[in-house]
Amino acid sequence: MKKAFVAALLILTAMPLLIGVAALPPHGDPDTPVHTHISARYLEEGREEAGADNIVTGVLLNYRGLDTAGEVTVIFTALMAGLAVLISHKKQPEGDAAYDAAEAAAEDAPVRAPVSPVVSFVVRLLAPFIALFAVYVIVNGHVTPGGGFQGGAILGALFIALTIVLGRERTRTLMPRLAQPWMQGAALLTFVGVGIVGGALTGYFLGFPADASLHLARKLMMLVLEAGIGLGGAAVFATLFLQMEAE
Template sequence: MKPWSLLLVLLVALPLVVGVVNLPPHDAPDAPIHTGVGVRYLARGVEETGNKNLVTAVLLNYRGFDTFFEVVVIFTALAAVLALPRGSAADPGGAPAAAAKAANGSDIVPVSPVVSYVVRLMAPFMAMFALAMLFRGHVTPGGGFQAAAVFAAIFIALGLVLGPTRVAELVPDDWRPWLQGAAPLAFALIAAIGWRLTGAFLGFPTDDHTAQEAMGLFLEVGIALGGGVILARLFVEMET
C-alpha cells in the first residue's frame, strides 16, 4: 500500500509545484489579487458599507450570499449529526466495543479541581471577550464567526468541567430550535428587508448608514448566536 500512496502524492505534488513556481511572488503589489476587485473594496468599502473592518464588509455586504449559504452548511452539519442513529445494543459488534471501552477506562474521568476552578474563573472573561468581538467587529478584528467560536469554546470548556447535560440545560428547550437556526433565519430576514428597501435580495441601502449598520449588527448577532449554539450542540451530541 505504501509505495503506491507515495507515488500518488508525488503525482499530485508535481503539478502543484509547477503551478506554484509560475505564480507571482506573494507580496508583489502588482499581483492580480491586488489589482482586481479588491482595490475597489479597499477604496470605497468604508464609505459604501460603514464597516472599517473590510473583512466584515466583504463577508456581510459584498459577499453576503456566500456567507448566507455557509451558515446553512453548518446548520446542515448539525442536522446530519442529529440524524445519525444512536446506540448499538442489538448489533454483533456491540460487545467488543464495550470491552474496548472498559479497557480504555475512558468512561468517567474525574476533573482536576485546578482545571475546574480556572475554567469557572475564566468563563465570564471569555464571554466578555466574545461580546467585545461581536459588537466591535466592524472597527476591530473580530465579528460574528469569531464570537461564535469563542461562545462555543465557553460552552465546551464548561461542559468538560460541569458535564455536558448541565451545559445543555443552559439553553432553554423552547428556544433551542430558534437559536440553532438563528444564523440562517437572521440572513433570510435581512435578505427580505433588503429586498423591500433596495429591490435586491440581500441588498443593503448604501445611502442610509444607520439602517445599514443595524442590519449588519443583526446579522452578526444572528451568526454569533446560531454558530455558537450549533458548535456547542455538536459537542454535547458527541459527548453524550
C-alpha cells in the same frame, strides 16, 4: 514495490502542480490582478460603500453576503448530519415531560469523570470574562478582526468548558429544548431576515442601504447579522458536544 509505486505517483502528481503554481503571479507584488482588480475597489471604496471599517467584514457581509449565508448553511448542514448519524435508540424521547425524565435519569448516573477543583474554580472564575470577550469579538467585528464566526466559536467553547466542569444539568438551562432548534438555525434565519429587510430598503435581497440617512440602519443590520452568526455557531458547537457526550 508498492512504496515505489506510491512515490512515483506522488512525484507525477506533484510535477504539474508545482509547474502551475510556479507560474502564478509573485506574492506581495502590488501590480498583480489580485490587488488591482476587484480588491482595489474593495479597499478604496469599501469603507464608505459597504459600511464596515474592517474591510474583511464588509466583503463577508455586504459584497459577498450570499456566500456567508451559504457558509452558515454548511455549518448547519454539518450539525444536521451529526445528529442524523449520532442519535441512538436509547434516548431522545418526545415531549417535554419525557425529555425531563430522561435528563433526570441521566443525571443520576455518575458517568462524569471527576474534575480537579482547580480547573473547576478557574473555569468558573473566567467564565464571565470569556463571555464578555466573545460578545466584544462579535460586536466589534466590523471595526477590528473578528466577528460572528470567531465570537461564536469562543461562546461555544465556553459552553463546552462549563458543561465539563458543572455538568450538563446546570448548563442545559442555557439551551431550553423548545429554543434549541431556533438557536441552531439562528445564523441562516438572521441572514434571511436581514436579507428581506435589505430587500425592502434597496430592492435587492441582502442589499444594505447606502444612503447617509440610513447609516444607522446599515450598522444595525450588520450587528444583527454578526450576532446571529455568533449565536448559531455557538449553538452548533454546544449541540454537537451534548449529543456526543450523551452517547
